[in-house]
Amino acid sequence: EPEVTQTPSHQVTQMGQEVILRCVPISNHLYFYWYRQILGQKVEFLVSFYNNEISEKSEIFDDQFSVERPDGSNFTLKIRSTKLEDSAMYFCASSEAAGANQPQHFGDGTRLSIL
């Protein structure tokens, strides 16, 4: 069964540094998402992406965040100047179409630790 893959599984970065989290969505999916889960808290929506554009973003997704689909397979989340509070699990997801009736397929996440 096709799956969403994320790399790295764990990223340790000094505060203030830039970090890029990578995702390979399922190949025939057109909609891509990033979520984060701070330890012990709920899964929070960050951004959705379709047709090389952000279609929706949350209030968490401020100017330090950006997303990109640099080629036909990868989908990346960049955090420009990391803060301690950016430490979390970051999940990438993809779906065939938009809307809640299209279940999203999640990767296993990248654990980001900011020191």
Next chain:
Amino acid sequence: DQQVKQNSPSLSVQEGRISILNCDYTNSMFDYFLWYKKYPAEGPTFLISISSIKDKNEDGRFTVFLNKSAKHLSLHIVPSQPGDSAVYFCAAGPSGGYQKVTFGTGTKLQVIP
């Protein structure tokens, strides 16, 4: 603003018994509801869903019930198995458009052998 709430952070059930996980929502625009299951060190996995035009959807041991007037849904697992031990997230959103899916805080289910 918690639009999707799971008020029980944890639940323990004996193997073979029924597990009932509950979820409440506040946004009237939500017309599609999903349950995801999450094991440690893995991403959430889609389990079962229900549209607002239905009040019940069944898939094997899993049944989701929707009470629109109460803005409440529940997931029933019968019979519960030790492999069902995981965190279960309720999620909801509009079925059309680009709107995001909103997740609840999760309920950790432990099925005791």
